[in-house]
Amino acid sequence: MTLTLDIDKPREKKPVVAQTMFLAAGLALLVLAPLFFYPVFLMKLLCFALFACAFNLLLGYTGLLSFGHAAFFGGAAYFTAHAVKEWGLPPELGILVGVAGAAFLGAIIGYLAIRRQGIYFAMITLALAQMFYFFCLQAEFTKGEDGIQSVPRGHLFGFIDLSQSTNMYYFVLGVFIIGVAIIWRIIHSPFGMILKSIRENETRAVSLGYSVRNYKLAAFVMSAALTGLAGGVKALVFQFATLTDVSWQMSGEVILMTLLGGIGTLIGPLFGAGLVVTLQNYLATSEFPVTIITGLVFMVCVLLFRRGIVGEFYNSRLGRKLGFEHRH
Amino acid sequence: MIFGIPLQAFLGQLLIGLINGSFYALLSLGLAIIFGLLRVINFAHGAQYMLGAFFAWMLLSYFGIGYWPALIVAPLAVGLVGAVIERTMLRRLYSLDPLYGLLFTFGLALTIEGTFRYLYGASGQPYATPAALAGGTNLGFMFLPVYRGWVIAFSLIVCIGTWLVIEKTKLGSYLRAATENPILVQSFGINVPFLLTLTYALGAALAALAGVLAAPIYQVSPLMGSNIIIVVFAVVVVGGMGSIMGAIVTGYLLGVAEGLTKVFYPEASNIVIFVIMAIVLLIRPAGLFGRDV
Numbered sequence: 001m002t003l004t005l006d007i008d009k010p011r012e013k014k015p016v017v018a019q020t021m022f023l024a025a026g027l028a029l030l031v032l033a034p035l036f037f038y039p040v041f042l043m044k045l046l047c048f049a050l051f052a053c054a055f056n057l058l059l060g061y062t063g064l065l066s067f068g069h070a071a072f073f074g075g076a077a078y079f080t081a082h083a084v085k086e087w088g089l090p091p092e093l094g095i096l097v098g099v100a101g102a103a104f105l106g107a108i109i110g111y112l113a114i115r116r117q118g119i120y121f122a123m124i125t126l127a128l129a130q131m132f133y134f135f136c137l138q139a140e141f142t143k144g145e146d147g148i149q150s151v152p153r154g155h156l157f158g159f160i161d162l163s164q165s166t167n168m169y170y171f172v173l174g175v176f177i178i179g180v181a182i183i184w185r186i187i188h189s190p191f192g193m194i195l196k197s198i199r200e201n202e203t204r205a206v207s208l209g210y211s212v213r214n215y216k217l218a219a220f221v222m223s224a225a226l227t228g229l230a231g232g233v234k235a236l237v238f239q240f241a242t243l244t245d246v247s248w249q250m251s252g253e254v255i256l257m258t259l260l261g262g263i264g265t266l267i268g269p270l271f272g273a274g275l276v277v278t279l280q281n282y283l284a285t286s287e288f289p290v291t292i293i294t295g296l297v298f299m300v301c302v303l304l305f306r307r308g309i310v311g312e313f314y315n316s317r318l319g320r321k322l323g324f325e326h327r328h
Numbered sequence: 329m330i331f332g333i334p335l336q337a338f339l340g341q342l343l344i345g346l347i348n349g350s351f352y353a354l355l356s357l358g359l360a361i362i363f364g365l366l367r368v369i370n371f372a373h374g375a376q377y378m379l380g381a382f383f384a385w386m387l388l389s390y391f392g393i394g395y396w397p398a399l400i401v402a403p404l405a406v407g408l409v410g411a412v413i414e415r416t417m418l419r420r421l422y423s424l425d426p427l428y429g430l431l432f433t434f435g436l437a438l439t440i441e442g443t444f445r446y447l448y449g450a451s452g453q454p455y456a457t458p459a460a461l462a463g464g465t466n467l468g469f470m471f472l473p474v475y476r477g478w479v480i481a482f483s484l485i486v487c488i489g490t491w492l493v494i495e496k497t498k499l500g501s502y503l504r505a506a507t508e509n510p511i512l513v514q515s516f517g518i519n520v521p522f523l524l525t526l527t528y529a530l531g532a533a534l535a536a537l538a539g540v541l542a543a544p545i546y547q548v549s550p551l552m553g554s555n556i557i558i559v560v561f562a563v564v565v566v567g568g569m570g571s572i573m574g575a576i577v578t579g580y581l582l583g584v585a586e587g588l589t590k591v592f593y594p595e596a597s598n599i600v601i602f603v604i605m606a607i608v609l610l611i612r613p614a615g616l617f618g619r620d621v
Binding site for chain 2: 120
């Protein structure tokens, strides 16, 4: 069960310099961005980018298409919002509660879903996430249709006031960088290599003696936990948690971000998220429904553009010159 | 009284369960047929169901064409749309991982639903029950609205008819053969690409037929498809897509299970199918009638 992933991480051989410069420029852009853009927009972007990167850990590097990641994103948002608002926990602990909750959910859903493969895996995750949606609709603590409103951002480590949007932005940026660094570390570890081997040829991985099930479940839980990190932070950024974040449309959105940016590339989802969030912001004021555009972009991507933006760049002449190699 | 529940309420929910089950059966049947040959999970199945209902509604409100013609015209129209989509776009994805088919049809579903939502709003449009099927009969132990009885009977006929076509006719044997080994079948001079188009059109038409049947019962709304498709996916996981009959039987069974849950524990009624799915996955991962694929 592999998607056509003829793209992968850039090989660290020749022009590492150019890539390091790209990385430095990117970081500088993110640090300076609040001077030019509305911070809440940037924070939203970073949350979704982390969400998409975490999702890509599963789709791009393990070859598992989950159609239920909204459960972890929205679930963590609820857990964090509840922990911070009702239990009065500080933001860092609140987010940890969200991450733990998402990991727990991931363990349950993952345990059930990995019993089937491919297309069934996608349908099972979708159905189980929908079940969680109905649970959130009826549970006490989620406050039903209203959601958990006016969640306090609180003080980070007790002294950094997160209600100030600049402080909040750098906090979100910090979380984002840590999250992506963790994903990078996972991908480049021996564990990550085994995940990729499962993606490429599951039967072979089994015959080599790896207990594929455990690896898949581990990858699923990690992806869910990192998704929870994004969801928990998002709850603090917007100061609410609602049903939107657990709905199946959200699961679809994160797939689109990943597909658009480039499945199986580390930073592709960042670009995909940027595009989708910008588009949503742009269309939010108009009457025109976003879903039509989303749907069309989906169709075009799948038909003509399966490598995604970053994947196409890696595969272009310039990209290869810079050492982002096209793997076959 | 059954288990402390009034007989009326019990039978009433059983009836609703059978109705829902009829739609689950029709939809999962279409999904199974399409998947069997195309290896594509048709996420747009819900949207095609919605299209069927909407075409019926448009025929009535713009052209004054009633229920009976719509029962034929709407599925034909949706089937034609399906054929065009298969020929122009879906076809390009067969050589790829099946997941791309799922993603493509997901995008298709979003586009169709978004468009209808834009044009007609999210609220539902009423569709009157055809005069010949209005009213109800008293069965002595309960009151049966004629239309609901019709839906159950007609969907059973369609399901069994489709099963017979696939299992007992020449065309069906081509379809089954092409499912097993498309290259070999093509080498016998059978036009497999055309079979694929036909199959997708047939699946889409079945969904649309379910939509027309549903129009007088539920409101005709752009969202009616996405609400049902996820449940149908769960039905398909429970049944396993290996067998056509399995899809049909599972559809009715789960509809009834859902209806009965409404009697005994209403809070759980909209998750019971997912719970059953989880249990089946634990006990029999390939599904009740599944040959694993």
